[in-house]
Amino acid sequence: MDVGGFLGLVERARGGDRRALGRILTFLEDLSVSNAWMVEYLASNSSGKAQVIGITGIPGAGKSSLISRLIKAFRDKGYRVAVIAIDPTSPLSSGALLGDRLRMQDHATDPGVFIRSVTTAGFEGGLSLAALAMIEAFDALGYDKIIVETVGVGQDETTVMDAADTIIVVTMPGAGDDVQALKAGVLEIGDIYVVNKSDKPEASKTYEYMSFVAEKGDIGREGAWRPLVVKTSAVLGMGIRDLVEAVDKHLEYLVGSGDKAARTAKRRKLLIKLLAKKIVLDTLKKVYEEHDQSVGEVAKTLKGFYEESLELVRLAGRKLIEGS
Amino acid sequence: MSTAHTQSPHTTKRKIKILVAKIGLDGHDRGAKVIARALRDAGFEVIYTGLRQTVDQVVAAAVQEDVDIIGVSHHEGSHIYVARKLLEKLREQGAEDIPVVMGGSIPVIDIDTLKAIGIKEFFLPGTPLKEVIEKLETLASQKAALKQ
Structure with missing residues (x-):
């Protein structure tokens, strides 16, 4: 696609044409030497104001259902919300079954919500170049909250750390004890820890484990962000207000401390x-x-x-x- | 021979992206899931939107995901109504270039009507998966050629 055609698409997308935005994202899925200028253009037009929220955690913890609840809460506050849902590519057939949006379909027709599924397509760390480029596109088009749901591989998913402003790690009752929680990896990267399915037995035990994880960061980090732990039940709609409050609080901290700009720079470095x-x-x-x-x-x-x-x-x- | 399946890892050709949809009050999703899995194994990117969707929801998902094909699995008799509404909505969204195919329990006598409405292919019970994959690949490459 030539420059004029692409800029036309961007203009249409700005005017609310969702078909045009869908097309733009497809180009970003296949970046190479010949069209890298597209993401360059979008990044130079993005405000850097959007809050990129990374949501990660073990498979089946309820990330997609939780996101559906978050979308609703953000929309009630008047924010425009984009979701990038990343699902794994099969190493055997290179095909993929993208099922995350199934739980978010209630919001599909809301003009203030845009949901796009992406495959991992061979990138390690659960985060792809396509997803990073899409973050720039959504930011350039004025979305306030960009939620990135990454493959829940569990212990070794740390590149989302380099891409998100706010990282939410979702776990659930019965997902391991406090020693498990202390292992290095995904459980040390959270800004917010969510114990989902809190209507289930042993939820308070898991909550205590996670609180212990959150504490350990205090030594030598006085004045820094202290991770919050929130109990939710996405299915019952419990604890969602607390979670949104935690997300807002973290954004306040990021802006106040100057960390926001640093995280945007870090994300772009990863894109390069x-x-x-x-x-x-x-x-x-x-x-x-x-x-x-x-x-x-x-x-x-x-x-x-x-x-x-x-x-x-x-x-x-x-x-x-x-x-x- | 399916080209998506034999595609060498060295080619950068875009994978075929298909939306598998169930519309209306129809709880029979076994067929949709079997197809979704078979297409995944054939190298497709499959988006499944789940049960009891409205036409608007399916079109919104197709537009946001920029899919190459929409596949509707239908078992409750309202296929003509659903097909008409679906194609109308696609036109309204400027997405009439996305081909729509149908499968499930669709009476043979309705096929001409559905064709006139604009449904491109039909996969009735007993269609070999290999045939489904080949026909979808043909549709996708025709759509890609139109775009050039």
């Missing part, structure tokens, strides 16, 4: 890093296709494994420099 990785991989792919042929030819020389592999490395290196 992932874009560079994509460009390198795209280039490598091209070289690799030719590389497959070279393998056959070099193997015919019968110089032995070591000499042959060295020869391949030399050929690939030459192609990388010449070919890009």
Whole structure:
């Protein structure tokens, strides 16, 4: 797509054309050398005012249902809300079943809500380049709250930390004891911890574990944000007001401490890093296709494994420099 | 042979994105789920919006997700009404380029009417999954060609 066409889409999206915004997001799903300027344009037009809320946690903890409740609460306050729901790509078929929006469909027709599903498509950390680019788009188009739901892989999902302003970690009763909660990883990145399904037995026990996790950050961090723990039940609609209050409080802290600007800068740094990785991989792919042929030819020389592999490395290196 | 399935990891071609929808007071979602899983395994990106959706909700989801195809699974007899409303709403949203296909218990005698309304393909009980996948791939590539 040429520049004029894209700017036309952006203009239409600004005027409330949701079809145009949907199209823009599709372009951002496949960023490469030829269209990286699109995200550049959007980022230069974004206010940086939107609050990016990352929601993560174990599968089945109720993240999507909780988001549906949050959307309602934010809309009642007059905010425009965007949701980026990330679901895993199958490593076997490279297909995906995106089911997060199923629980948010009540809000599908609300003109102040835009929900988009994204696959992980080979990126580690549960967060993709596409999602980062979409954050810039939603910010540029005036959305106040951008909720990013990431794959609930549990203990090792920390890149959401580099992308969100406010991180909500969702857990539920019966999801492990306090030692589990003290393990390094996803349970140390939260700004807010939510014990969802609090209508279930053992909820107060889990609440205590999580409160202990929240405390541990106090040493040497006086004056810094102290993580909040909130009990909710997304299904019953309990504790949602407390959660929204915690989210507001964290935004106040971010703006007051200057952390907001720092987090935006951090997010953009991650975008550059992932874009560079994509460009390198795209280039490598091209070289690799030719590389497959070279393998056959070099193997015919019968110089032995070591000499042959060295020869391949030399050929690939030459192609990388010449070919890009 | 399904191209999405045999697609080499080295090509950057966009995956086919399909919305699987159940509209109205129809609780039979086994078929929709079987199709959703089969398409996922064939390399599609499948969005399932769940039971008892309105036409407006389905169109809103299709527009926000910018899907290539909408697939409606229907078992309760109101398919002609639903099809008419769905295509009307798509036109209203400027999304009439998204092809709509239908499956489920749809009487053969209604197919001509549905075709006239604008439904592109029909997958009646017993259709082999392979045929479903091939026809959807053809539809998606036709839509992509139109866009060029």
